[in-house]
Amino acid sequence: MKSKLLKSIGIAILCLAIVLGNVLAFSLGTTDGVWGRIDSTGTGTIDATCGGYGKSTSATYTMYDVAGVIYNTNVGPGGEDEVYTRKSTVCAGDLDGDMNWTNWTRTTTMDPTLLNSYTGCASTTGLIISKVYYDDRDNGTDRLGIQIYNGTGASVNLSGYSLLVFTNDRDFTKVDLTPTNNIASGGRYIVATYNFTDVTENQTFTANNDYRTIVLLKNYTYQSIDGVYFGAWPETVQDDSLTDENQVRYGRPETYGFCPNDAAGFELQSGFGFEGQENSNFEPAEGQYFPVGRFCHYNNPVWSASNKLDQVPLFLTINDVGCPTGQTYEPIPPVTTNDLTFEYRVNLVETPNTDPTCEYTPDDPGFPSYGDARPNRPGDLGPNRNGCADGVVWTAATNTQRFTCRIDATHAQEYTVSILGFTPITAGGVCPDVPVGTIQFNQIYTAETAKNCFCVYAAYTQGQITPVVLRNLAAVGVENGILISWDTVTETNNLGFNIMRAESVDGEQTQVNPELIMSELAPGDMFGAAYEYLDETAVAGVTYYYWLIDVPLDGSLPGIHGPISAIR
Secondary structure, three states: OEEOOOOOOOOOOOOOOOEOOEOOEOEOOOEEEEEEOOOOOOOOOOOOOOOEEEEEEOOEEEEEEEEOEOOOOOOOOOOOOEEEEEOOOOOOOOOOOEOOHHHEEEEOOOOHHHHHOOOOOOOOOOOEEEEEEEEOOOOOOOEEEEEEEOOOOOOEEOOOEEEEEEOOOOOEEEEEOOOOOEEOOOOEEEEEEOOOOOOOOOEEEOOOOOOOEEEEEEEEEOOEEEEEEEOOOOOEOOOOOOOOEEEEEEOEEOOOOOOOOOHHHHHHOEEEEEEOOOOOOOOOEOOOOEEEEEEEEEEOOEEOOOOOOOEEEEEEEEOOOEOOOOOEEEEEOOOOOOOEEEEEEEEEEOOOOOOOOOOOOOOOOOOOOOOOOOOOOOOOOOOOOOOOOEEEEEOOOOOOOEEEEEOOOOOEEEEEEEEEEEEEEOOOOOOOOOOOOOOEOOEEEEOOOEEEEEEEEEEEEOOOOOOOEEEEEEEEEEOOEEEEEEEEEEOOOEEEEEEEEEOOOOOOEEEOOOOOEEOOOOOOOOOOOEEEEEEOOOOOOOEEEEEEEEEEOOOOOOEEEEEEEEEO
């Protein structure tokens, strides 16, 4: 059987229901999410120590540029002697925060006078970071110099502008640029630590060593924690507005000898946050991604292995659901209104930071490679180099929330909402209507000592899409073929698997297995299993690309995982 599969990074569900050019748009209002009890069994027990919940007002700002990494995907400048210079053809700031190496020229020529010059773009839409100079001095305090360039065509006043200078993904120094200064069009503004010579600084500052990431933004306000509660919880503990990020925290902070009882201690704990979406009047088509909120894992160090969070329920509500124009919304019991509330189990997969190699590393076949330009330390993930990354898994909704869109007296269609995936976002960022960047499905990876935040996207679907969640997917050449192996985390709604193969990423794909590889789990089982399949038809010396396809029980669209490659 031959089939041309869609290119997809998580699930290729979205070649969807846009039939004959007739797009039927659904509507929705605001969304919100509240947390239940940590490891709750419904009997009043909280397994994690120091459990508490609260809410926070997110940081606000307008971002202009990032030199370094804010999404735990690469190593930023700093940590060794180096100078990064933005290429003259790159005329926009890096709002993705992924330190795209092709946009910069790196040199290890440590000449401070390099900060005094830059030939840049004739036209930029805003201020950009044009150079980063980092001197990892063995005999004294490290030096950091940052050059800001104005190619807007007009003078820019620096009132309200700031630099956030990160030493890891959580800790930073805020440097407010001098509000009385201006940068002329085509001009440069240099911010540097006090110990430079031969540099005409416009402004100096003092910060710690081991600088990592520099963010240029405007009108920054800090995240503020309020409404912190500890002690006995009801089963559903929060009921806060959309302007708040609801948080659940646990564990004794390493710097505390006791469980926190104030906002400062609460902020040092590990835990999860969720902020809903304001009504943007976005009207998605069936199967089209739309944002339902921002999820964060505050992956802070806590004391003692007993301070463990296994899972916590998230109650996600999508308000004012509406059918396409001309169709009538009808709730299906137990739904009684046009507000849908789904209960998800958010699971934390903690990994020891003392392991010589980490479970989730760039070398793991189940983890996407981000092309780190430098050698990784054993067990290293992300820019902060503070230990092993952890995993977070969202299981399928544990409850049914369905509605009918009635066309006329005899024609109607049932729908629900399915979570489709996650994209990285800054801790205070706003999730766009259309996702930007790589979509990850239920399992995401979070760096230690970091605020790891993701936009959560869903879609209106005719059946609940609950594809398989993979832990690993690998292919390796062996004596008698190529062995494809995979481990699943959950397989809710899964009938089995097919394996597709091609000789190039864009090549014609052929199903390898003659019969469906049946799931080893009972329908609805929330746990995973391990699988292997030997492709004995692989020809020696040929590189093959493989995709794993999971086949849902309910006939909904399949999940597509891969590609991975191997040579026999």
